[in-house]
Amino acid sequence: MTDRQKNIAMQLMESYFQSQVSGNRMQNRSLYHQKPGEIMVLYYISRNAKDDGPGLMVSEISGKLNVTSPTVTHHINSLEAQELVERQADPADRRVVRIRLSEKGKEYIQRINEARLGMFVGLVKHLGEEESLLFTEMMRKASDYMLKQQEAYIRGFES
Incomplete structure (x- = not known):
């Protein structure tokens, strides 16, 4: 691993964990x-x-x-x-x-979904459509990779 790859990996890791914190905040009981x-x-x-x-x-x-x-x-x-x-x-x-x-539960979920969608519409406006599509594609690839790594990691403990 080169120093450049290590530096990029550290930035990626920071960004990933920051997105996790932001996502977890959406699950915060003080909001919902x-x-x-x-x-x-x-x-x-x-x-x-x-x-x-x-x-x-x-x-x-x-x-x-x-x-x-x-x-x-x-x-x-x-x-x-x-x-x-x-x-x-x-x-x-x-x-x-x-x-x-x-019925109250259905309405509640609908309100949460609408609020979350509004937040992501704002993100699309912030990033622009092209960057939003690129970001979506990159997130899917990253999620697929992380899932495969987790499965390999778990299999390593089961052996």
Whole structure:
């Protein structure tokens, strides 16, 4: 590795971690009054539970988000107390509980999505369309690379 590559890598690492801090700030409970995990659960439900479907089981949510079922249940309890999600017994098996967004939850997610979209429209205006498309392409490539590196890193520990 050359000194130039090392210097560029350090700048890239700083920029990456700064973007992580900025992204995490979007999950800040002082902005949305929820814990980051609650927002994550809300988003997962909003994207994966169909309006005309039965809803999702806690085990489905925990498996996809890679967190324990008790953690998801804790978030669901809080979100239910805020009237953002609803629990319903599965019509085919009354022992199974399904989770769906309430109307209030749907409106809440829509408001967050609109605010986030507005922020990114501002970024497009700030960078310009050409640089925004280039940035998008570079972020995808970087994400793909980082995912492959993480998988290799994890496999190294499993061996």
